[in-house]
Amino acid sequence: MICVYLCLAVWCFIRGTAVAxxxxxxxxxxxxxxxxxxxxxxxxxxxxxxxxxxxxxxxxxxxxxxxxxxxxxxxxxxxxxxxxxxxxxxxxxxxxxxxxxxxxxxxxxxxxxxxxxxxxxxxxxxxxxxxCSERLDEKFKKYRAELLLLSCLGIFYLLLIFFTCVSNVFYMFAFAVSKYLVYQWKLVSISSLWPNSEFLVCPNLL
CATH class of the missing domain: 2.60.40.10 (Immunoglobulins)
Known part of the structure; x- marks a missing residue:
């Protein structure tokens, strides 16, 4: 019986070695x-x-x-x-x-x-x-400061562009409102001075 198990073990070893x-x-x-x-x-x-x-x-x-x-x-x-x-x-x-x-x-x-x-x-x-994972971690640690700096610069430029656009829109809006108020003020002034004035008919002359 021992010989049978021994032969079987040798056969499995040879077969496993052959297909390895x-x-x-x-x-x-x-x-x-x-x-x-x-x-x-x-x-x-x-x-x-x-x-x-x-x-x-x-x-x-x-x-x-x-x-x-x-x-x-x-x-x-x-x-x-x-x-x-x-x-x-x-x-x-x-x-x-x-x-x-x-x-x-x-x-x-x-x-x-x-x-x-x-x-x-x-x-x-x-x-x-x-x-591979260890190498990537080492590269990240090595360039972590540079990545942080680039991220901060990117955020700064995005905020700068945003506030520049907002300020331009606000300036245009304020300019339009001021012109409208000046026009209304002139119109009211002329109406109070010359109620029957022809300027009321031609506001473009203002």
Missing amino acids: IPEVEVTCTEEAQLPCEAPRDPQVTYEAVSWHKIVGNGEELAEVIRKNLENGVEYYYPKELNGSLQLSSDTSYSLKITNTTSHNSGTYGCILWAPAGKHNQSGSIILKVTG
Whole structure:
């Protein structure tokens, strides 16, 4: 009975070792180099290599880069990733990710695309990016005074614009009211001096 349990434990260990996915761990903003773990058939000339990220429950694949090995043309998905991702020029087909963030963490898969009639090969690797939140906190602490100063300047200029607009509106309103009062005062004065004056008919002469 002990031999049965021992054999079962050895079998589980070998099986677990065989399916274990290698891991690469880097610190936030560092460069990550992910080797393609797909097995190679030396008798097959592969047409393309692609990298994808496994998202969701592990069944959804989000392709990030593909390279045509015949003409060397690379395709990025989305195109904005061009510059942060790069495939090695040798036959290792490693994926290089520059300026890593926590968003880059996850499981990546590499596929070697074989010609028709041959089998494609694939492999997976896990990328862990650590220390991103700590780095952001340090940057915030470092530039906290500058951010506070910029916020105060922004509030000051907004208040300045607001009070300038309000003062201009108040000045125009006061000017209009004063002209109206002066006109009424002149009208009353003329009416009291010359009740039958023709100026009452032509107020524009005032």
